[in-house]
Amino acid sequence: MLLLLVMGLAWSFHGASCLPHPTGLTWAEEGAEGQCQCVPQLCPRATTCSAGLVCDHCGCCLECGNAEGQLCDLDGSGTFYGRCGENLECQLDIQEIGYGGIPEPQCVCRSQAAVCGSDHITYQNICKFQEAVREREGRNLSITSNRPCLAVPQIKHHPQDQVNVSGHDVIFMCEVFAYPMALVEWRKDEEEFGLPGDDPHISIQSRGGPLRYELSSCLQIEGVRKADGGTYFCIAHNKLGNATAKATLLVTSAGTCLQTQFPGVPPKEKLQQVLKRKLYIKRKKRT
Structure with a gap:
């Protein structure tokens, strides 16, 4: 009877529930085999868990779950x-293969739909919203x-001076975020028309990402x-408004010792490599 009471306390400790052990063995029996032995009084108290509480590998104590x-x-x-x-659920990150990495199991939110909070902040998914709720304990957030x-x-991400x-x-x-999605155009100095115009040595490429509702241009x-020197403006706009960022280009004479980022790579392929590398780095930083 005492053993059953102890098990019951373990399953409901700290206001949550741990499931009964799937083998049907009592914790004392498993403990005798050198495995799990549940003593609820020794369970550490888990606090400020951004992803909520889960049962430990023994199904006895509650601990912080892994976040996204x-x-x-x-x-x-x-x-x-x-x-x-x-x-959240555990999945292999197969995108790592495309970037030459080794896929590792990571926690992924079951729903990837974005939500709008009562604080007027867009959360990437319900899991990010729940993290904010737990971090702001005592504040009403819905x-x-x-x-x-x-x-x-x-x-x-603002363009950088070069x-x-x-x-x-x-x-x-x-890199721009907006909802509804924004349109992005580039201009130089005080010129009236957007780039590239009819200039064959200037090109613009835009793609979605690295996160949803973002656009990278x-x-x-x-x-x-020399004539390309000046100030370049990235202008993003939707029906609600617009935003602008600028960067300055200074062109020096030949002979200055500056290395290109991808020596020996054709220009068109170079742009693709820059896009792929920068989007990958930013995606890794945000996980």
Whole structure:
């Protein structure tokens, strides 16, 4: 009777529930075999868990679940990395293969739909929203819409000032978030018309990402000339408003010792490599 009472306390400790052991053995019997032995009084108190509480690998104590992007045990045992938290599941990150990496099991939110909070912040998914709720304990925070909050464009990554040598290639990058999605255009100095115009050595490529409702736009100047020097503007706009970021290009004379980022790579392939590398780095930083 005492053993059953102890087990019952373990399953409901700290206001949550751990499931009965799947083998049907009592904790004392397993303890005799050198495995799990449940003593609820010795369970550490888990606090400030951004992904909520989960049962440990023994099914006895409650502990913090792993948050989105953290490593996890693919078999669900939780014996090495631990178990994923609320609304999360363990999956292999197969995108790593495309970037030459080794896929690892990570916690992924079961729903990837963005939500709008009562604080007028767009959360990437329900898991990110729940993290915010737990971090702001005591403050009233709710979901107002199962879609992103309406927002004017926000430039998340600004183009950077550059100094380059005449004849080399230049790439400016601008990353924008907005809902509804924004349109992005590039202009130079006080010119009335947007780039590239009819200039064959200037090109623009845009693509979605690295996150949903974001747009990354790259301006490339092949074989930069003295006349290309000046201030370049990234202008994003939707029906709610617009945002602008700028960067200055200084073109120096030939002979200055500056290295290109991808020596020996053709210009068109170079732009693709820059896009792929920068989007991958930013995606890794945000997980």
